[in-house]
Amino acid sequence: MSGARSLYVHVPFCASICYYCDFARQKYQEETADRWLNALETELHWRAVNPDLETIYIGGGTPSSLSEAQLNRLLTLLDPYKKICREFTVELNPETVTETKLDLLCMHGVNRVSIGLQSGDEALLKKLNRHHTYADVKRLVHQISARGISNISLDLMYSLPSQTMEILKTSTDQALSLHPAHLSLYSLTIEENSVFGKQGVQHLDEDTEADMYEWLCSYLEQNGYHHYEISNFCLEGNESLHNTRVWEYEDFYGIGYGASGKDEQGRYEHPATLSQYLEHPLELIYTPLTAEERRYETVMMGLRLKRGISRQKFQDRYGMDLNDLYPESIRELVQTGLLEITETTVSCTEHGFELLNTILVRILEEAEL
Numbered sequence: 001m002s003g004a005r006s007l008y009v010h011v012p013f014c015a016s017i018c019y020y021c022d023f024a025r026q027k028y029q030e031e032t033a034d035r036w037l038n039a040l041e042t043e044l045h046w047r048a049v050n051p052d053l054e055t056i057y058i059g060g061g062t063p064s065s066l067s068e069a070q071l072n073r074l075l076t077l078l079d080p081y082k083k084i085c086r087e088f089t090v091e092l093n094p095e096t097v098t099e100t101k102l103d104l105l106c107m108h109g110v111n112r113v114s115i116g117l118q119s120g121d122e123a124l125l126k127k128l129n130r131h132h133t134y135a136d137v138k139r140l141v142h143q144i145s146a147r148g149i150s151n152i153s154l155d156l157m158y159s160l161p162s163q164t165m166e167i168l169k170t171s172t173d174q175a176l177s178l179h180p181a182h183l184s185l186y187s188l189t190i191e192e193n194s195v196f197g198k199q200g201v202q203h204l205d206e207d208t209e210a211d212m213y214e215w216l217c218s219y220l221e222q223n224g225y226h227h228y229e230i231s232n233f234c235l236e237g238n239e240s241l242h243n244t245r246v247w248e249y250e251d252f253y254g255i256g257y258g259a260s261g262k263d264e265q266g267r268y269e270h271p272a273t274l275s276q277y278l279e280h281p282l283e284l285i286y287t288p289l290t291a292e293e294r295r296y297e298t299v300m301m302g303l304r305l306k307r308g309i310s311r312q313k314f315q316d317r318y319g320m321d322l323n324d325l326y327p328e329s330i331r332e333l334v335q336t337g338l339l340e341i342t343e344t345t346v347s348c349t350e351h352g353f354e355l356l357n358t359i360l361v362r363i364l365e366e367a368e369l
Contacts, residue, residue: 006245006252010259011060015096020196025061039281055087055242064096075108087241094136112151120174121167141178153182159209160188181238185231230304249298296367308347329366
């Protein structure tokens with residue numbers, strides 16, 4: 001695990017709980033957040049994290065829900081690991097950001113931020129229990145840009161209850177008017193333990209959801225955004241380095257309650273509750289993976305990327321060619337126009353990108369996991 005070059009830190013606190021969210025999170029309390037920082041410091045020390053990290057990502061939850069002093073402490077804890085860091089990302093929510101917090105990000109070398117716009121429609125935002133407005137996001141983007149951080153990512157959601165194509169188009173234009181370097185798209189998923197799940201709220205019908213996705217893909221590319229991963233778009237050269245490492249099935253550290261990670265032999269996560277983590281910050285729940293499972297997961301993640309999977313990299317990692325591993329399914333999927341194979345890569349076609357689950361099910365059948 002010591003050779004991983006990427007680190008994810010999960011901040012499990014929010015000022016309020018979004019109705020669609022099922023991540024590890026709870027409402028912010030200062031004393032609990034202080035205890036969490038103590039546990040995090042213990043974990044960082046004993047996990048022997050590689051000091052030569054290339055990417056650091058602080059997500060949540062809402063990292064900006066921490067107080068200014070707590071945010072400074074968290075960033076200070078990570079200072080020893082950012083000597084050669086190429087991408088240092090922090091997720092922000094407009095309602096919990098202050099000028100001092102933005103100054104702290106700059107002081108500690110953060111060079112990329114991700115903001116949850118979700119929608120520009122105020123009625124929809126209220127339905128999601130979001131407490132910001134488009135004007136708040138616009139103001140925050142300007143504040144960040146004024147500090148010299150140009151790598152700004154915005155989140156957009158679609159297939160939301162009562163969302164129409166016109167509302168989506170307006171929200172997309174509002175997002176583009178802020179000139180973000182990166183955009184992440186999320187279709188509404190109803191999770192059982194979310195507020196929406198408990199209320200029985202439903203996303204839009206499958207045909208409308210598919211129409212929204214297809215329109216977004218076409219419109220964003222028309223506006224100069226490269227569709228480099230199934231749900232992610234960027235201006236040239238602004239791919240998320242951290243997330244790309246995950247999609248390329250590289251090892252990464254997961255630190256803090258709610259975080260998961262991966263090493264050469266399997267995946268791990270932390271205890272199921274925050275109270276358990278506070279008592280036992282070094283406890284990890286480990287899931288070992290067989291060689292076949294690791295190979296399949298490499299395919300599952302790699303096909304999310306537009307450029308697909310490098311056959312040479314797969315050969316170097318596993319000692320076999322991808323086409324030799326799944327010959328029947330790859331041949332069928334190429335014949336049906338869902339996959340494309342060249343001398344160097346295996347990748348989804350444009351049509352296949354929309355049917356990735358179908359592709360993965362067929363490959364899984366041949367893998368016989």
